Amino acid sequence: MDDDKIHLQIRISPDLRSELERISKKYEISSADTIRGILFFGLPVFEGMTDMSYKLVKSLLEKMKKEARIKS
Secondary structure, three states: OOOOOOOOOOOOOHHHHHHHHHHHHHHOOOHHHHHHHHHHHHHHHHHHHHHHHHHHHHHHHHHHHHHHHHHO
């Protein structure tokens, strides 16, 4: 653990904790490794979803502005 860069403390619901424990037991890995894996693989997915959401909202706002200009 000498190469650890950061200590992260988060609060999660009991349901999420149970799910993490279930996955850890199923694959016989530590809870910390499970969380590290989820963060490692989940961050690109989350970033992609957030990026698409941002682009969608931006596109909708542009269309609404365009329609408002046409109506006036």
